[in-house]
Amino acid sequence: MTFEPFEAFSDVEDLAGKLRDPDPSVRRVAVMELADTADPEAVALVGGALKDGSAEVRLQAAIALGEFDGAETAACLVVGLVDDDPRVARAAADSLAELKDPVAADPVFPLVEHERPFVRAAALRALKELRRRESLAHGLRALDDPDAHVRIEAIGVIGYLKAEEALPALIASGKDEVPEVRRTAVGALAFARSSHAGEALMRALDDEDWSVREVAAEMLGKTGVTRAVAPLMARMDDRDWQVRVKVVRSLGQLHAVEAVPLIAAALGEEVSNLRKEAAAALGEIAHPSSRPYLERYADDPDPDVRKNVRWALGRIG
Amino acid sequence: MDEIKDGLSEIECDVLVIGGGTAGPMAAYKAKMKNPDAKVVLLEKANVKRSGAISMGMDGLNNAVIPGHSTPEQYTKEITIANDGICDQAAVYKYAQHCYEIIEELDKFGIRFQKDENGDYDVKKVHHIGTYVLPMPNGETVKKALYRQLRRARILISNRFMATRLLKGRSGRIAGAVAVNTRTAEFLVVRAKSVIMSMGAAGRLGLPTSGYLYGTYENAANSGEGYAMAYHAGAKLANLECFQINPLIKDYNGPSCAYVAGPFGGFTANSRGERFIECDYWSGQMMQEFYNELLSGNGPVFLKLNHLHKETADHIEQILHTVERPSRGRFHEGRGTRYHETMIEMHISEIGFCSGHSASGVFVDDCARTTVPGLYAAGDMASVPHNYMLGAFTNGAFAGEDAVAFAGEVDFEDYDREEVAREQERVLAPTRREDGIPPNQIEYKARRLVNDYLQPPKVTRKYELGQARLAEVRDDMENHMVARDAHELMRAMEVTSILDCADMAAFASLYREESRWGLYHWRTDHPERNDEEWKCHVLLSKQDGRMTCEKHPVQPYIVPISEEEKDAYYKQRIKAEA
Amino acid sequence: MPLANTSTTVPVLVDEGKCIADKGCTVCVDVCPLDVLRISELTNKAYMKFDECWYCMPCEADCPTGAVTVNIPYLLK
Ligand SMILES: Cc1cc2nc3c(=O)[nH]c(=O)nc-3n(C[C@H](O)[C@H](O)[C@H](O)COP(=O)(O)OP(=O)(O)OC[C@H]3O[C@@H](n4cnc5c(N)ncnc54)[C@H](O)[C@@H]3O)c2cc1C
Numbered sequence: 021m022t023f024e025p026f027e028a029f030s031d032v033e034d035l036a037g038k039l040r041d042p043d044p045s046v047r048r049v050a051v052m053e054l055a056d057t058a059d060p061e062a063v064a065l066v067g068g069a070l071k072d073g074s075a076e077v078r079l080q081a082a083i084a085l086g087e088f089d090g091a092e093t094a095a096c097l098v099v100g101l102v103d104d105d106p107r108v109a110r111a112a113a114d115s116l117a118e119l120k121d122p123v124a125a126d127p128v129f130p131l132v133e134h135e136r137p138f139v140r141a142a143a144l145r146a147l148k149e150l151r152r153r154e155s156l157a158h159g160l161r162a163l164d165d166p167d168a169h170v171r172i173e174a175i176g177v178i179g180y181l182k183a184e185e186a187l188p189a190l191i192a193s194g195k196d197e198v199p200e201v202r203r204t205a206v207g208a209l210a211f212a213r214s215s216h217a218g219e220a221l222m223r224a225l226d227d228e229d230w231s232v233r234e235v236a237a238e239m240l241g242k243t244g245v246t247r248a249v250a251p252l253m254a255r256m257d258d259r260d261w262q263v264r265v266k267v268v269r270s271l272g273q274l275h276a277v278e279a280v281p282l283i284a285a286a287l288g289e290e291v292s293n294l295r296k297e298a299a300a301a302l303g304e305i306a307h308p309s310s311r312p313y314l315e316r317y318a319d320d321p322d323p324d325v326r327k328n329v330r331w332a333l334g335r336i337g
Numbered sequence: 338m339d340e341i342k343d344g345l346s347e348i349e350c351d352v353l354v355i356g357g358g359t360a361g362p363m364a365a366y367k368a369k370m371k372n373p374d375a376k377v378v379l380l381e382k383a384n385v386k387r388s389g390a391i392s393m394g395m396d397g398l399n400n401a402v403i404p405g406h407s408t409p410e411q412y413t414k415e416i417t418i419a420n421d422g423i424c425d426q427a428a429v430y431k432y433a434q435h436c437y438e439i440i441e442e443l444d445k446f447g448i449r450f451q452k453d454e455n456g457d458y459d460v461k462k463v464h465h466i467g468t469y470v471l472p473m474p475n476g477e478t479v480k481k482a483l484y485r486q487l488r489r490a491r492i493l494i495s496n497r498f499m500a501t502r503l504l505k506g507r508s509g510r511i512a513g514a515v516a517v518n519t520r521t522a523e524f525l526v527v528r529a530k531s532v533i534m535s536m537g538a539a540g541r542l543g544l545p546t547s548g549y550l551y552g553t554y555e556n557a558a559n560s561g562e563g564y565a566m567a568y569h570a571g572a573k574l575a576n577l578e579c580f581q582i583n584p585l586i587k588d589y590n591g592p593s594c595a596y597v598a599g600p601f602g603g604f605t606a607n608s609r610g611e612r613f614i615e616c617d618y619w620s621g622q623m624m625q626e627f628y629n630e631l632l633s634g635n636g637p638v639f640l641k642l643n644h645l646h647k648e649t650a651d652h653i654e655q656i657l658h659t660v661e662r663p664s665r666g667r668f669h670e671g672r673g674t675r676y677h678e679t680m681i682e683m684h685i686s687e688i689g690f691c692s693g694h695s696a697s698g699v700f701v702d703d704c705a706r707t708t709v710p711g712l713y714a715a716g717d718m719a720s721v722p723h724n725y726m727l728g729a730f731t732n733g734a735f736a737g738e739d740a741v742a743f744a745g746e747v748d749f750e751d752y753d754r755e756e757v758a759r760e761q762e763r764v765l766a767p768t769r770r771e772d773g774i775p776p777n778q779i780e781y782k783a784r785r786l787v788n789d790y791l792q793p794p795k796v797t798r799k800y801e802l803g804q805a806r807l808a809e810v811r812d813d814m815e816n817h818m819v820a821r822d823a824h825e826l827m828r829a830m831e832v833t834s835i836l837d838c839a840d841m842a843a844f845a846s847l848y849r850e851e852s853r854w855g856l857y858h859w860r861t862d863h864p865e866r867n868d869e870e871w872k873c874h875v876l877l878s879k880q881d882g883r884m885t886c887e888k889h890p891v892q893p894y895i896v897p898i899s900e901e902e903k904d905a906y907y908k909q910r911i912k913a914e915a
Numbered sequence: 916m917p918l919a920n921t922s923t924t925v926p927v928l929v930d931e932g933k934c935i936a937d938k939g940c941t942v943c944v945d946v947c948p949l950d951v952l953r954i955s956e957l958t959n960k961a962y963m964k965f966d967e968c969w970y971c972m973p974c975e976a977d978c979p980t981g982a983v984t985v986n987i988p989y990l991l992k
């Protein structure tokens with residue numbers, strides 16, 4: 021006896037018939053099978069299922085569209101995004117965020133003005149990956165949105181476009197009332213090389229929220245803002261050790277020779293993560309003045325600290 | 338379902354890919370892209386949609402060489418050092434040069450890597466020198482994205498077919514493979530001009546301490562057929578004595594992922610909450626440290642996150658409980674453990690073969706070619722060391738491209754029909770018996786013996802006893818194993834691979850008379866590393882029906898390593914013992 | 916050597932009220948890497964037939980109706 025060993029490519033026409041079945045569960049199964057065809061012909065059918073009377077079928081359709089790309093898929097998902105059933109809308113939002121083809125942005129643009137904040141946020145989230153220049157204006161406008169999630173997604177759109185002209189607006193978002201918005205904005209400034217961005221990052225070092233200070237400290241090193249050495253040094257007394265870790269790392273990255281005594285003092289910290297980072301930073305700066313400090317900690321109980329001390333001493337030569 | 342049917346189909350294709358986990362889909366895809374006219378078949382024991390190590394995604398890429406963060410030279414150096422110098426650098430270097438292209442391609446497929454607020458890859462540092470870890474906190478859909486590409490490219494997929502043997506022609510060239518359906522026991526003979534093996538690790542070699550046969554670190558469908566098939570086809574296998582042993586969450590037996598926790602400040606600690614290893618990067622030396630600490634008065638060993646902010650610990654929890662092994666969350670819930678409150682008890686895994694994490698496997702060159710013409714291997718079962726997921730993808734791509742070119746130049750190789758008939762008989766033998774020993778008992782016993790006798794430290798006398806015991810089990814398997822339906826027949830065939838792998842593990846370990854790779858090959862009778870005699874590969878193969886080993890020189894380095902760098906890992910051990 | 920039937924508790928549960936296998940769904944059975952789920956011929960609903968589970972969760976994640984729950988196998992939980 022012989023048999024067919026290959027996974028079938030189901031016929032889209034047959035499945036279209038199943039989509040008209042009176043039983044919603046059968047329709048639901050048909051939608052899943054349509055997704056598996058990976059056939060562009062299936063998009064319109066699955067899109068049609070987003071108007072099904074059964075919320076379950078619509079949910080399945082919203083998930084299934086995540087398997088496709090392009091403007092037609094986006095146009096279908098836009099329908100799902102405004103669905104009354106929150107599960108359908110959430111699934112549509114997730115599928116929209118999967119889109120990669122820049123043309124998919126066109127049907128999404130109008131939703132940025134939608135009355136529901138959820139829809140506005142989802143639209144911006146989808147636009148982020150698509151990186152279309154036209155999205156910038158939408159993103160900028162949405163920075164003033166009353167809803168924090170929308171503002172966060174708007175920062176995403178702008179950050180991904182790395183648009184220098186949007187810097188003033190991003191900097192302003194660094195003063196947002198919601199910590200998460202501030203943190204996202206500070207993170208998004210990393211691409212900028214302008215002095216204004218540097219100022220904003222330095223200001224964020226004094227933010228009341230630890231996670232904003234942490235990101236700011238990290239970004240200053242990453243972007244090489246040498247003027248930041250003094251404010252970073254001032255942050256070495258941050259009450260939060262996770263912030264101090266980033267401060268130390270950035271001082272290392274900035275080769276801050278003047279910070280050597282301060283960093284060396286961190287070799288005596290209780291949290292070993294900090295001692296390790298301090299040793300690594302001293303290695304990066306590789307200034308002879310740190311030698312005696314490093315030698316004192318060559319026998320640190322923590323092997324990772326010892327390794328970094330060895331490495332640092334090796335760099336000093 | 339599951340009743341045994343009598344059936345056999347034969348198909349022909351240009352490129353046959355066996356194993357549709359990570360390397361396999363990429364190999365099939367690349368072969369088809371390079372030559373859209375080629376007939377490419379992807380054969381999978383499970384279902385390509387959710388099969389293999391990455392069935393629920395991964396926490397991140399462990400070894401991404403991304404411009405601006407690390408260089409191919411740096412990476413090649415690190416891998417050479419981590420493998421105690423036993424490393425053909427050409428393949429590692431080639432991987433390092435091309436893996437970034439693969440990341441970009443995967444990104445286009447819709448596979449989600451962590452990006453910073455500017456949409457750039459958010460690379461983290463874990464290794465000794467460079468920066469290689471790229472998190473994928475939302476990567477649970479990776480297989481879906483791959484499957485989509487395969488369907489779009491119209492690649493022929495055969496799910497639920499378990500390959501059992503390769504077919505070779507008289508000239509020694511590859512001719513195809515035999516597979517059996519796991520739900521009907523029907524046979525599929527695939528004639529192919531070239532064959533790529535990507536059947537993953539040998540994950541069911543040792544027995545997890547829980548005693549649950551499927552509570553393995555590796556995807557339990559990866560029972561080592563790739564190694565067994567390569568062996569029986571006469572291909573050479575490299576450094577099988579370099580076992581895989583991993584630091585895992587105790588009982589759960591899944592990774593606790595220092596790679597995820599590390600960049601946030603988490604680390605592996607002893608019972609005093611102190612770090613005891615220099616670097617959480619998985620290597621034989623690191624495992625030796627881990628093992629020593631477990632047995633010392635400072636044990637057991639833990640993953641420590643409770644010094645972090647609750648928000649940070651919760652965030653790590655959220656990642657670890659949604660991707661890769663998402664049931665981690667349920668496990669901890671059952672035990673009432675929260676990361677921000679208590680340290681998580683860890684243990685070491687059972688032994689296995691896996692180049693993804695160590696360095697053993699079917700011996701391949703930098704184009705994924707094995708020593709059998711037309712036969713390729715990629716991913717966890719091929720010998721390129723410390724491959725991980727991105728290595729599986731990248732080397733899978735190399736394999737696909739080379740194999741489709743090879744297929745374009747040759748005609749089908751003839752194989753011996755008798756061989757297929759003999760293979761059918763071998764496979765079906767357990768179904769012909771009225772009663773006997775079921776596969777699960779044979780498997781349990783074989784794997785329990787692997788733990789008792791083969792798990793490091795490796796003691797020669799114990800190994801010899803282990804070999805004798807395993808031979809008795811083999812006799813039971815060959816003459817008394819019974820399978821009552823097609824599903825059980827799959828398990829029975831898996832047992833044959835497991836025993837083959839156990840035999841190879843024992844044989845290769847006894848051959849290399851030195852200690853190397855930390856815990857992976859710690860021979861108590863030969864406790865020192867001996868570079869003069871053993872700074873070489875050990876290649877195992879079947880010759881005239883018998884298992885043999887030979888020494889094989891390491892290719893001259895492309896990226897030179899200074900004396901000082903070479904001993905980086907050894908210094909660590911000496912220091913810790915002092 | 917005659918065979919015995921030893922019982923074992925399985926980790927995966929299917930809520931039969933939610934399962935739509937009787938309407939043609941076979942998703943969980945399709946995706947399981949260990950191939951341990953089946954549709955019952957008696958009830959036409961999915962169930963775990965073999966206690967050989969890697970607790971990996973595709974069955975639960977991909978089930979369209981949320982009918983599947985993966986628990987940790989007893990021996991290691
Ligand atoms: C729990 C876990 C966590 C990990 N975490 C990370 C991480 O965070 N980052 C990282 O980079 N790497 C990680 N890895 C490693 C990485 O996932 C693997 O190296 C990589 O996925 C291996 O790919 P592969 O194609 O070789 O094997 P797999 O993806 O396992 O595929 C093998 C395939 O072969 C099939 N198969 C087996 N036998 C047969 C047969 N006889 N016939 C037909 N088909 C067969 C299997 O069903 C499977 O689909 C992890 C691995 C595991 C197990």
Ligand code: SF4
Pocket residue numbers: 929933934935936940941942943944960961977978979980981982983
């Ligand atoms: S996936 Fe869910 S609905 Fe479908 S058969 Fe399985 S349990 Fe039933």
Ligand code: SF4
Pocket residue numbers: 927946947948949950951952967968969970971972973974975985
């Ligand atoms: S958890 Fe994994 S192995 Fe267990 S039934 Fe579900 S898919 Fe299968």
